[in-house]
Amino acid sequence: MSTQSEISGTAASAALVFFRCPKEVDSGELYARLAVENGVSGCDAVLGSWDIALRVEAENREALKAMVEKIGTTYATDAIEAHYSEEAPAIQQNNTGKAASYAILDVDSTKLPDLRAKLSSANFVARGDVTDGGKQIILLMRGNSSKKLRDAARNDIRFWPGVLRVKQLDALSFS
DSSP states (O other): OGGGGOOOOOOSEEEEEEEEOOTTSOHHHHHHHHHTSTTEEEEEEEESSOSEEEEEEESSHHHHHHHHHHHHHHSOOSEEEEEEBSSSOSEEOOOOOSEEEEEEEEEOGGGHHHHHHHHHHOTTEEEEEEEGGGTEEEEEEEESOHHHHHHHHHHTGGGSTTEEEEEEEEEOOOO
16 A cells, blocks of 8 residues: 555655564554554555565654654564665655555665666656665655566666665555
């Protein structure tokens, strides 16, 4: 249900948090609870090594870290991984394709200006956040089909100078 991925963009600090659910936990129930948690501006069920991708926003980094910690201790998870945005979104476009996917790019931080320019002109990128000291960019990609988004990551982005590795998580659509 990628409609939750529509980002308010008004907070000063944001993080992308990935969750893996224990086998005994209903991931659909966890998804439903996380999606309405205070400070959550985007929530997607994803396929791959994680079950849920969550975007949280707060007025500053301290409040954001406290929010992520609270969510991590409130909900049963096998694993949680938080990526804090280093700055305002590097890319934010009005892309409303029905299919959604996250791409986690390991990048050469010296190539960030060139990568921002390329990603800004890529019609499948809805949002891109620079995280982990400029060593990663996490993209929210949108398009007409998951296959087209996978092809874009595998056959296009992966070969750009400065991209070291691409990991992709397809978002599930419930519509």
